[in-house]
Amino acid sequence: MKSFKALAAVAIAAALAMGSVTGAGAAGKTLSLGAIAKPVSLAADQAEYGNRAWFYQAVYDSLLVKAEDGTLKAGLATKWSYNALQTQLTLTIRTGVKFTDGTALNAAAVVKNIIANRDKNGPTANYLASVKQVVADGNNVILGLKAADPALLDYLANTAGTVGAPSNIGKASAATSPIGSGPYILDKAKTRAGSKYVYTANPNYWNKANRKYDALVISIYEDTTAMTNALKSGAIQGGNVTTTTVNTLKAAGLKMASGYVDAKGIYFSSRSGSKSCISDVNVRRAINTAFDRAAMLQSLDNGFGKVTTQYFSTASKGYDTAFDKKYAYSIDAAKALMAKSSFPNGCTITMPTFAPYFGEAVYSIIKAQLGKIGVTVKEIEETGGTFISNILGGKYDAYLMQFERAGNSWQFLNFMITKGATFNTDNYEEATVTKLIADFAKASAAKQPAILKAINTELVNNAWFCPWYALQSNFAYKGIVVKSAQAGNIIPFLYNIK
Amino acid sequence: MLNFTLRRVFNGIVMMVAVSFLAYFLLYIGAGNVARLILGLEATPEQINELNEQLGLNRPFIEQFLTWLSGAVRLDFGASWSMPETVNEVLFPRLGVTLTIVALTTLVAAIIAIVLGTLAAIHGGFVDRIVQFLGLIGFAVPGFLVAFFLVTLFAIQIPIFNAVGYTDFSENPSEWAKSITLPVAALALSALAAVAQQVRGSVTDAINMDYVRTLRARGLSFNRVVYKHVLRNAGGPALSILGVQFVGMLGGSVLVEQIFAIPGLGPYAVSSTAVSDIPAVMGLVVVTALVVIVVNLIIDLLSAALNPKVRLS
Numbered sequence: 001m002k003s004f005k006a007l008a009a010v011a012i013a014a015a016l017a018m019g020s021v022t023g024a025g026a027a028g029k030t031l032s033l034g035a036i037a038k039p040v041s042l043a044a045d046q047a048e049y050g051n052r053a054w055f056y057q058a059v060y061d062s063l064l065v066k067a068e069d070g071t072l073k074a075g076l077a078t079k080w081s082y083n084a085l086q087t088q089l090t091l092t093i094r095t096g097v098k099f100t101d102g103t104a105l106n107a108a109a110v111v112k113n114i115i116a117n118r119d120k121n122g123p124t125a126n127y128l129a130s131v132k133q134v135v136a137d138g139n140n141v142i143l144g145l146k147a148a149d150p151a152l153l154d155y156l157a158n159t160a161g162t163v164g165a166p167s168n169i170g171k172a173s174a175a176t177s178p179i180g181s182g183p184y185i186l187d188k189a190k191t192r193a194g195s196k197y198v199y200t201a202n203p204n205y206w207n208k209a210n211r212k213y214d215a216l217v218i219s220i221y222e223d224t225t226a227m228t229n230a231l232k233s234g235a236i237q238g239g240n241v242t243t244t245t246v247n248t249l250k251a252a253g254l255k256m257a258s259g260y261v262d263a264k265g266i267y268f269s270s271r272s273g274s275k276s277c278i279s280d281v282n283v284r285r286a287i288n289t290a291f292d293r294a295a296m297l298q299s300l301d302n303g304f305g306k307v308t309t310q311y312f313s314t315a316s317k318g319y320d321t322a323f324d325k326k327y328a329y330s331i332d333a334a335k336a337l338m339a340k341s342s343f344p345n346g347c348t349i350t351m352p353t354f355a356p357y358f359g360e361a362v363y364s365i366i367k368a369q370l371g372k373i374g375v376t377v378k379e380i381e382e383t384g385g386t387f388i389s390n391i392l393g394g395k396y397d398a399y400l401m402q403f404e405r406a407g408n409s410w411q412f413l414n415f416m417i418t419k420g421a422t423f424n425t426d427n428y429e430e431a432t433v434t435k436l437i438a439d440f441a442k443a444s445a446a447k448q449p450a451i452l453k454a455i456n457t458e459l460v461n462n463a464w465f466c467p468w469y470a471l472q473s474n475f476a477y478k479g480i481v482v483k484s485a486q487a488g489n490i491i492p493f494l495y496n497i498k
Numbered sequence: 499m500l501n502f503t504l505r506r507v508f509n510g511i512v513m514m515v516a517v518s519f520l521a522y523f524l525l526y527i528g529a530g531n532v533a534r535l536i537l538g539l540e541a542t543p544e545q546i547n548e549l550n551e552q553l554g555l556n557r558p559f560i561e562q563f564l565t566w567l568s569g570a571v572r573l574d575f576g577a578s579w580s581m582p583e584t585v586n587e588v589l590f591p592r593l594g595v596t597l598t599i600v601a602l603t604t605l606v607a608a609i610i611a612i613v614l615g616t617l618a619a620i621h622g623g624f625v626d627r628i629v630q631f632l633g634l635i636g637f638a639v640p641g642f643l644v645a646f647f648l649v650t651l652f653a654i655q656i657p658i659f660n661a662v663g664y665t666d667f668s669e670n671p672s673e674w675a676k677s678i679t680l681p682v683a684a685l686a687l688s689a690l691a692a693v694a695q696q697v698r699g700s701v702t703d704a705i706n707m708d709y710v711r712t713l714r715a716r717g718l719s720f721n722r723v724v725y726k727h728v729l730r731n732a733g734g735p736a737l738s739i740l741g742v743q744f745v746g747m748l749g750g751s752v753l754v755e756q757i758f759a760i761p762g763l764g765p766y767a768v769s770s771t772a773v774s775d776i777p778a779v780m781g782l783v784v785v786t787a788l789v790v791i792v793v794n795l796i797i798d799l800l801s802a803a804l805n806p807k808v809r810l811s
Contacts (some may be wrong), residue, residue, distance in 0.1 A: 038769070040536065041582045048538075121548050126540050175582030192591070193583045194769070195761035196663070219663065219759065222769055225646070226662050226759040232654050233661035385530020385774050388539065415540060422540055 031213035031480065031497065034221045034230050034239030038194045042186070043174035044113060044164030046122040050404070050490055051240060054218055056162055057494035058199050060180035063091060063110065063161030064153060068496050070315055070487035072157050076105060076181070077141075086148040086442070091141045091156075097206045099165035099181045107136035113163045114143070116170065124162070127155035127411075148441045150448065151410035183211040183495075195220050212498050231476050238477035240491050243304035249476045257475040257492060259485030260306055260313060262402045265467035266366065270349075270397040271428040277347035278397045283375070284463035286337035287398075288327035290369045297469045300362055304472040310460050311416070311467050313405035315487040318452030323460045334373040346374025349397040352382040352390060358400055366400065394425045402471065408488060409452050413437055417459070433458045499802070503795070510791040514784065518570065521783040522563050522776070529774040536579060536773065553579060566780060575781035580773045585781040588766060593785055595664060596755070596762035600747045603682045607689035608740055612729075614690075615697025615736070619705060620724065629694050636691020642753040645684035649757065652680060662759040681758045685750060689743040696739045700732030707731075733804045741797035745790050 039055040040046065047056040063077040079092040097105035111134045118128035130149035135142050145152070155161070165179035176193075178186055184199035191198050199216040219236060221227035228245045230236045232252045241249060246256060268284060270276035277283045293307040310323035338344060349370075353363045367377045382390060391399050403423075405412065416423045418437060433455060440451040459465070473490050475482060481498040533549035534541065541549075550556050554565065569576050575585035618629040653661035659680045665673035704710065705728055713723045748763075755764030763782060770778035 038581065040580055043582075121545050123538060123540070125545060126542060192761050193588050194581055194592075194766065195759070220765075221662070221759050222765055223756040223759065225757050229649050229654065229661040229757075230663075230759065233657060235660070235662050383528060383530060384772060385528060385532065385535060387530075389531035389534045392534075422542070 029214040030217060031215070032217045032219070032236045033497075034227050034236040035218050035491075036220070036222060036227065036240055038220045038222075039197075041122075041175040042178040043120075043122075043168070044162045044178065044180065045116040045120040045124065045169065046175070047117075047159040047162040048123045049158045053159075053489060053491060054494045055197060056159065056178075057182065058184040058197075058216055058218070059178040059182045059186055060162045060164055061097070061182050062157060062159075063163060064157035065495060066154075066157045066487070066493060068484045068486055068492065070154075072153055075157070075161065076110070076163055077156070077161075080153065086150075087145045089143040089145065089152060090137075091143070093139050093141060094206070095139065097181050098204050099167075099179055100185050100202055100204070101165045101167055101179050103165060103167060105163070105181055107139055107141050109166045110141045110163055111136045112166045112169055114141070114160075117160055117162065120170075124155075124159045127151075127158070127160040149410065150441060151408045151414070154408040154411070181206065183207070184216050210495060216494075231478070234478070237480045238475060238482065238492075238497065241474050241476045243302050243472060243474065246304060246474050246476075254476040254478045255482075257477065257482045257485045259473045259487070259490075260470035261404055261473050261488065261490050262471045263308070263311055263313070263405050263467045264301075264305075264402040264469060264471055265400070265465060266351075266398050267401050267403070267423070267465050268398050268463075269391065269394060269423075269425040271464070272426040276349060276397040277341070277343045277375070278349060280341045280343060281462050282337045282341035283343055283347065284466070285327065286334040286341065286373050287370065287375065288463050288466045289330055289334040289337060290373050290375075291365075291466070291468055292329040293468045294329075296362075296365065300359075300365075301469070301471060304474070305469040306472070307469045308467055310456055311403075311405060311412070311465055312409070312452070312456050313470065313488075316405075316409045316412070316452065317449035318409050318456040320453055320456055323456060326460050327463075331372050338373050338375075343374075346376065348376040348378055350378045350380060350395070351398050351400070352387060352396050353379045354382045354384070354387045354400075356384065357387075358402075362400060392422070392425055398466075404490075405470065405488075409448075410440070413440070413455070417455075417464070428464075430458065430462065499799075503799070506791075506795050506798070510788075510795070513791065514787055517787045518567065518780065518784055519563065522566065522780060523559070525774070525776045525779055526559050526562070529776060532579065532774045532776070566777070570780070570784055575784070576777045578770075578775055578778050580770060580775040580778065585777050589763075589778070589781045589785060592761055592763050592766050593789075595760060596748065596751055596764070597789070598667075599678060599681055599685065599755075599760065599762060600744060600751060602678065603685040603689060603747055604740060604744050606682060607686045607693055607743065610686075611690050611693035612697055612736070615694040616701050616724070616729065618694070618698045619701035626698070629698055632687075633691045633695045636688040639687070640753075641684050641688060641750050642757055644687050645680070645754050645757045648680045648684055664758075664760045664762075677758075677760075681751075681754050681760055684754050684757075685747055688750070689740075689747060692743055693736055693739050697732060697736045700735050701728055704728045704731045730804060734801050737797055737801050737804065741793055744793050748786060748789065 033054060035051060035054060037051045039052050042055060044060050062075045065073050065075040067073055076094050076097065077091040078094050081090050082088065093105065093107050093110055099105065114128065114131065114134045117124045118131055130145045130147060130152065131143050132146045133144040168174045168179045177188065183202055183205050185202050187198040187200050197218045201211065201214045205211060221230055221239065224242050224245060227239050227241055228249065231239055231249055231254055250256065266287065268278045270278040273279055288309060297303055297305050297307055308324040309326040310320065312318040363379065370377055414421050417433065418424065419427045419429050436451055436455045440448055443451055473485065475485060475491055482492050483496065486492045486496065532555060533546045537545055537549060554562060575589065578585050578588060581588060614625065614629050618626040649661050652659050660677045664677045667674040710723055710728060713727060751762060752764035752767060755762040756768065767782050
């Protein structure tokens with residue numbers, strides 16, 4: 001027994017020693033991060049932000065970059081300015097930058113990239129739809145726009161401004177062999193597609209002062225347990241985690257950079273015409289009043305979020321704290337609103353269910369709460385492959401969704417509000433809102449916040465949506481410096497991780 | 499033997515074509531709007547149409563299937579829809595990882611199970627009770643729960659092994675051992691329990707047969723009778739169970755690989771299915787079916803080699 005105890009003690013001591021060695025390695029000159037999604041393509045013109053942002057920010061530079069709070073900063077473009085009509089944007093391109101294939105960055109290279117980002121049917125294409133022409137003028141790049149686009153600079157600080165080596169544009173190999181001017185170079189020999197992406201330092205990087213690590217490893221953890229264990233064991237220094245694991249990880253000594261990017265709630269898609277009771281503003285207001293948002297946040301998402309009745313995020317200039325509490329929970333008040341509507345005896349709405357993503361419980365709550373005010377929910381079960389396309393096809397009156405709330409208000413307006421916006425599926429319009437949006441597009445930066453607030457007021461008062469709460473996003477980290485959550489993105493941008 | 503092998507190969511080919519057609523059909527009708535899944539929420543209808551055109555999704559089902567089949571017969575599964583690499587570039591390295599884990603698990607489970615099962619049958623008592631208890635635990639506790647327990651204890655609380663990831667043997671043998679031990683242990687328990695129970699039962703039956711008494715009467719030692727004759731007779735059923743376990747572990751490894759973030763077929767199957775990456779899923783279906791057919795064939799041939807009384811029919 002004595003020898004067994006001695007053996008056990010030696011084994012544990014050895015194990016602990018191994019652990020400390022592992023920890024020291026992770027905190028050295030290699031930055032090890034965990035991502036929940038693998039890249040679809042590594043080509044510059046297929047760049048994505050969200051959970052996939054790091055794969056592109058590792059290799060490519062962007063024309064503009066963003067501080068943690070969303071403030072725009074110089075990237076490959078050192079200066080930028082609009083003409084008076086805001087239909088022409090001039091970017092001054094940084095000199096002395098080289099791509100890792102040895103070619104130099106210049107205005108012509110940027111032009112080629114912007115055209116590819118717009119025309120190659122990638123995730124960035126939509127963001128550059130307003131760009132009519134792009135030309136090089138000496139060291140400047142001039143973008144001529146079809147109409148004023150208040151979001152363009154923000155897009156250029158995201159994926160639309162991604163710049164890769166011109167020699168690689170359009171090549172099939174660009175999807176797996178990216179060439180940029182960014183801080184790192186993909187080490188294809190050590191990379192295991194879909195599970196681990198290994199990067200080495202770019203020896204000729206122009207901004208070495210901002211690169212704190214000699215190497216970068218991004219591992220893919222599509223499973224929550226794997227991500228949690230990787231963080232707890234020190235295999236990685238940071239990763240996006242679910243709310244269910246936050247407390248466990250905090251207890252294990254990890255810090256959290258938390259933001260409020262996604263808004264969960266019911267979204268309406270039959271506001272136009274009269275085929276559905278959703279077209280009645282009082283029905284929409286009644287639905288907004290029929291949910292106890294605080295209780296739902298607690299029961300569905302463990303309290304990790306902020307109750308709200310507006311869609312604008314705190315990162316938007318249109319955000320108004322008053323609209324976080326516009327529709328207080330009251331079944332009596334909701335019934336009164338129904339009585340005032342054109343459907344005093346109630347109505348039936350069709351909604352999709354997608355339990356694999358949202359769970360069963362939330363649909364039971366929706367059905368029960370709306371049932372209390374006389375709105376019967378006819379549920380249709382959807383699969384992952386058909387859920388979005390059927391919503392976009394206008395099959396439903398309303399749907400449960402967790403939408404990302406872009407800090408960029410123009411992006412939000414064009415995604416959800418304007419006639420023709422992707423998720424304004426029935427092309428609903430209100431004259432006041434349409435006019436305010438037109439004013440916003442032309443307004444100076446100083447006047448835009450007031451217009452956005454006016455738009456927000458209209459949207460909330462007329463119950464365009466029924467958001468319940470903004471979900472808390474959590475980036476868990478240890479051994480690295482993360483100033484705060486990234487405004488408008490689910491994970492911190494790579495260049496903001498120190 | 500040759501006739502049997504050729505017949506099984508032919509049956510295998512027919513089965514592969516049938517499985518492929520069925521799988522492709524089911525994926526086709528259940529895939530939904532693949533282009534939307536790939537391009538995301540903000541893609542315009544024009545972008546969606548363009549991608550559908552690029553992927554050939556606007557063509558009739560049978561045309562799509564035949565195009566796929568013409569590549570698949572050459573083991574070329576085409577381009578993945580959710581990754582920049584081709585299906586082959588991702589699938590085969592991952593197949594190697596999964597087969598390594600499953601084969602190692604089978605080997606470990608077989609060795610321990612044969613030893614424990616034989617000892618339990620011969621000596622009974624404490625060893626027998628351990629085998630019975632193992633059987634109970636192995637059947638009752640799913641592999642992923644064992645994985646949770648093992649990773650918490652041996653990778654996080656006492657960090658002896660790796661909690662996540664996989665290192666190739668050629669890259670670093672000791673890291674390979676640290677990365678593979680816990681997944682193998684998690685998968686081995688249920689296989690070990692099943693095979694040990696089978697060996698115990700088969701040895702118990704065989705040991706009471708007349709030929710054992712006859713051999714003993716002829717003066718052969720008990721150990722020689724057991725290891726040369728009894729185990730050989732008892733090996734057939736155990737081998738069949740081992741084959742079943744091997745195939746079962748291919749499925750069971752999905753969860754275990756997810757938990758340990760092992761770059762095997764499991765996570766690839768989950769992520770490809772989630773985005774309706776039909777070429778990837780079809781590659782997985784074909785390769786998995788092929789492995790199952792080959793393993794079953796090998797088990798049949800081994801059973802015959804082990805016991806000539808087994809007729810290959």
